[in-house]
Amino acid sequence: MKRPFSYKLNIFIFLLPALALFVGVLIAPIIVSTYYSFHNWNGLTTPEFIGFKNYVELFTSKSINITRALKNAMLLAVFSCFIQLPFALWLALRLARGVKGGRFFLSVFFMPVLISTVVIGQLWLKIYNPDYGVLNLLLRSLGLEKWTRVWLGSKDTALGAAFVPILWQYVGYHMLLMFAGIKGVPPELSEAAMLDGCTPGQVSRYIVIPYIRPILRVSVIFAVTGSLKSFDLIYVLTNGGPNHATEVPSTLMINMLFLRNRYGMGSTIAVMLIVLCFVFALLINMAFKEEKGR
């Protein structure tokens, strides 16, 4: 602290690698993307400035149909928040309370997260295969022939069928985050409550869950923004089909960019996604803060 200049220089050196990566790969490209989103550009010629035309087209064009893509993504977010996360929390609480083989369960539940999404997608493609897939074979062997479907190939079931593996894969991820949080709860707190006569359920509800709020908030943010950004499994399973029934913003964006060479419009979708993720993260943060104040 005797030499303020070298001290400041050191701070800068410590920050430099992270800052360079962060600004170069995240911040600057966002600005550039925003710039492209106001242009008509096929990636080769010079971009032509067209103002808000891309945005207007994005939200009005029937052939792009961004509303359907957003609706699909939001539906996934709802499933994620109201089915996947509560289930993950339940698993984490159960395992943290100590059950026989707890470590084994924890490892097994987390395992799908480790497997490449393409592998998972290919496996589920085969599970859903109308002729030889395990799902239809199982239904047939149970005598439920009429329940068999072309799961990923028909408009009515494709979206639901595509959501199942997405939700299935990341249950373990959220569970692990929450489990780690629960392990951080000071044992004295829950022990005291137990001695005061609380049931394990009450301890979870009144001590553990309030204590791990910060982690729950992170989980909710990941679930919602993750749904908005979802790409991998949809791309492998349906690539937006059949007849665009499972289109999400990301698949639309990739189509615009690399099938139709509409870099301007692709950037517009990207910018819309950034804004949406940001707004949702803010809203969720606010919701969690407000409840804390009560």
Next chain:
Amino acid sequence: MSKKAYRAPDAPRKITWQSATAYAILVIWALISLFPVYWMLTFSLKTNPEIFGENVMGLPKYWVWANYDRALNTGNMPRYFLNSLIVAVSTIMITLVASVMATYAMTRLEWKNRKRMNKFFMLGLTVPIHASIVPLYTTLSKVHLLNTLWALIIPYSAFSLAMGILIATGFMGDIPYDLDEAAFLDGCGVWGIFFRVIAPLMTPAVATVGIYTFLQCWNELMFANVFVTAPQWRTLPVGVQALSGQYTTEWGPIGAALSIATIPTLIVYIFLSRRIQDSFIAGAVKG
């Protein structure tokens, strides 16, 4: 694990119908979690007639190792695996160094705006990778890094950074400031404190950040699909996807390719899972 159970120390463990149902759900979910992998491993060793009806769920009757031979030799799987490994290891190293250094500057060194800087980095948690796909694509092609592994390592590191800093901040907060002060009084400068005090105590964070970053880049498909089109630089996800497109009707070789992509990860996971849990428990004990 049961040591940390929040149960009154002298309360007997009773088997109620509730706990039995809960246990049944745990077992069923474990089976659901394991089933796709079990199924993959078995059908990777079967012939088409077995897969398609004679013996769908059971263990293979004749172990068809030829499936693996085809996936390895005509499918180029070893190359994809190596590419993925190089990308993952490089990304983890860059992310670790950058995030631990930045966290140190933002939590242990005194300066104006350090909180604001931390918030700035946390923006990275919500920025989707989509945001930079077009500018990165054009920039990478301009500097001729498209179709190299750098085209993946650099973006992956940048996108893992926010989480790395978040995790590192949590762990660094557990290190008492007295240690810094003691080291300072012993004549350590900013760098001495970093290398002698902070860095050695960050090992639990190293495991956590490393695992998180690994997951991010090992699974990533969008960038890998777009920035690398040359077959020799494909990562596993893209390679497996391409291979599956080639062998649509022959499930055996596809199953073998999927297994080759997965088995090493599973073997490593047996070791990693202990490290994940130990590092989390170590962090929890401190906190």
